[in-house]
Amino acid sequence: MSQTPVARLYVDTKRAIGEISPLLFSGFAEHMGRCIYEGIHDPASRHADENGLRVDVLAALRELNYRAMRYPGGNFVSGYRWEDGIGPKDQRPRRREMAWQSVETNQFGTDEFIRFCREIGTAPMLAVNLGTGTIQDAANLVEYCNARPGSHYADMRAANGHEEPYGVKYWCLGNEMDGPWQIGHLQAAEYGTKAREAAKLMRLHDAAIKLVLCGSSSSKMATYPEWDRISLELCWDLVNYHSMHYYADNLEDDTASYLALSAAFEDYVDTVAAVLRYVKAKTRSKHDVYLSWDEWNVWYKTRDLSDMRGGWTEAPHLIEEVYNLEDALVVAQWLNVFLRKADVLKIACIAQIVNVIAPILTTTDSLLKQTIYYPLLMFSQMASGNSLDLLVESPRYDTKKFGDMPLLDVSAAYDAETGNNTIFIVNRSQTERVPLEIHWQDIAPKRISSAHQLAGRDPKAANTWENPNQFTAQAIYAPRIINGKAELSLPPLSFTSLGVDV
Numbered sequence: 238m239s240q241t242p243v244a245r246l247y248v249d250t251k252r253a254i255g256e257i258s259p260l261l262f263s264g265f266a267e268h269m270g271r272c273i274y275e276g277i278h279d280p281a282s283r284h285a286d287e288n289g290l291r292v293d294v295l296a297a298l299r300e301l302n303y304r305a306m307r308y309p310g311g312n313f314v315s316g317y318r319w320e321d322g323i324g325p326k327d328q329r330p331r332r333r334e335m336a337w338q339s340v341e342t343n344q345f346g347t348d349e350f351i352r353f354c355r356e357i358g359t360a361p362m363l364a365v366n367l368g369t370g371t372i373q374d375a376a377n378l379v380e381y382c383n384a385r386p387g388s389h390y391a392d393m394r395a396a397n398g399h400e401e402p403y404g405v406k407y408w409c410l411g412n413e414m415d416g417p418w419q420i421g422h423l424q425a426a427e428y429g430t431k432a433r434e435a436a437k438l439m440r441l442h443d444a445a446i447k448l449v450l451c452g453s454s455s456s457k458m459a460t461y462p463e464w465d466r467i468s469l470e471l472c473w474d475l476v477n478y479h480s481m482h483y484y485a486d487n488l489e490d491d492t493a494s495y496l497a498l499s500a501a502f503e504d505y506v507d508t509v510a511a512v513l514r515y516v517k518a519k520t521r522s523k524h525d526v527y528l529s530w531d532e533w534n535v536w537y538k539t540r541d542l543s544d545m546r547g548g549w550t551e552a553p554h555l556i557e558e559v560y561n562l563e564d565a566l567v568v569a570q571w572l573n574v575f576l577r578k579a580d581v582l583k584i585a586c587i588a589q590i591v592n593v594i595a596p597i598l599t600t601t602d603s604l605l606k607q608t609i610y611y612p613l614l615m616f617s618q619m620a621s622g623n624s625l626d627l628l629v630e631s632p633r634y635d636t637k638k639f640g641d642m643p644l645l646d647v648s649a650a651y652d653a654e655t656g657n658n659t660i661f662i663v664n665r666s667q668t669e670r671v672p673l674e675i676h677w678q679d680i681a682p683k684r685i686s687s688a689h690q691l692a693g694r695d696p697k698a699a700n701t702w703e704n705p706n707q708f709t710a711q712a713i714y715a716p717r718i719i720n721g722k723a724e725l726s727l728p729p730l731s732f733t734s735l736g737v738d739v
């Protein structure tokens with residue numbers, strides 16, 4: 238029987254790609270299905286606190302350590318009247334919400350969201366409505382959130398019990414405005430002009446805010462990447478980030494290709510990063526704009542229209558995707574890509590955080606951590622400092638979609654302040670263990686202090702309510718470092734994280 242050749246990984250802590258922005262570990266909460274209502278906010282649950290927030294959900298979100306939270310949409314935001322969601326709750330209107338054909342009770346709005354962010358220690362990232370909303374509405378919301386009392390909207394916030402400004406720093410200029418499905422969809426130049434004027438007004442209220450321009454809503458759009466060029470050319474000096482969105486799928490049930498999707502993710506980043514460079518040069522600007530991948534996840538099992546229409550009910554069950562092992566391995570390599578592209582990519586928000594295509598599912602009284610919860614946890618707890626440009630020698634395999642690909646997908650970080658080197662490795666093989674040697678080239682690390690692994694035999698297996706802990710981040714034996722080298726054997730269909738004391 239032939240054995241899989243040895244893979245070798247060469248680590249040099251001086252070969253830095255870029256500083257890992259903590260905002261790469263951010264989330265997205267939309268008024269959609271049961272994300273907000275019944276997910277985050279569920280007064281009917283025995284786990285609800287005095288504000289109706291689910292304490293069990295808050296605990297899991299805190300564990301994931303989300304650094305920023307994008308809200309309130311998504312497609313929802315393009316029809317949202319933010320003033321519906323503030324003030325006395327019994328006076329807030331019930332509205333037909335058009336994006337997901339649901340009934341929006343407005344019992345959770347901007348003030349409740351800020352409270353929620355404070356509970357989990359995350360920075361709010363608010364999206365403004367550039368669909369049905371005006372540039373004035375967008376500016377008013379900035380005033381409501383960030384101005385000192387003494388003017389109409391700031392006084393309104395104070396009257397609602399919040400004297401101190403919220404100081405919301407991150408703002409998205411609409412959502413997926415290139416998509417014909419978007420409420421108030423615009424052509425690229427129309428959007429660029431509206432976004433530019435909104436940005437101008439929003440900045441007049443608060444010059445310190447950071448703005449995210451809507452990029453293409455996926456690399457599969459017919460207008461990609463022209464949309465990105467046109468909108469950026471119109472807004473370059475006024476914005477700080479440009480968004481990317483992408484949902485991965487295995488519709489063809491081709492696991493070998495699915496597990497090689499990092500090739501598509503990298504290509505997408507490289508293309509939009511090239512557009513950034515082009516526009517910076519063309520506009521003769523010294524200003525920099527970075528990428529914000531503010532919707533990303535696996536989503537394909539619940540893509541029928543019936544999964545996305547709420548029948549004008551409150552908190553309908555919409556797109557409650559169940560994640561299996563292969564999905565978790567795609568999520569893990571997506572996070573690897575975030576580290577490998579840390580020089581241009583500064584924000585990433587997993588879509589979404591509870592129930593709706595989410596790492597966490599809830600019933601009224603219980604909570605389930607899905608497979609994808611664990612790679613998020615491993616990265617958000619461990620990756621910091623600079624990401625490293627690794628030299629990886631890996632056995633390869635053949636895929637229908639991406640041709641010849643390495644069996645291992647790897648990223649690493651080195652934090653000079655804490656002296657921690659972290660390494661993240663996906664073994665894409667469905668059948669083979671891969672023996673791995675890790676060589677440290679410029680340092681002689683003391684030891685591997687933590688080693689965790691998510692692994693299984695069946696790519697389609699998932700955590701279920703009956704068997705909730707089939708997949709977790711299991712502690713594994715931490716290999717010893719001898720003469721600057723460690724050896725381990727990576728099981729098929731696995732994701733491993735190592736923490737190394739330097």
Ligand code: AHR
Pocket residue numbers: 267269310311312313412413532588589
């Ligand atoms: O996350 C679900 C939806 O996907 C969002 O509302 C939209 O922005 C995207 O198309």
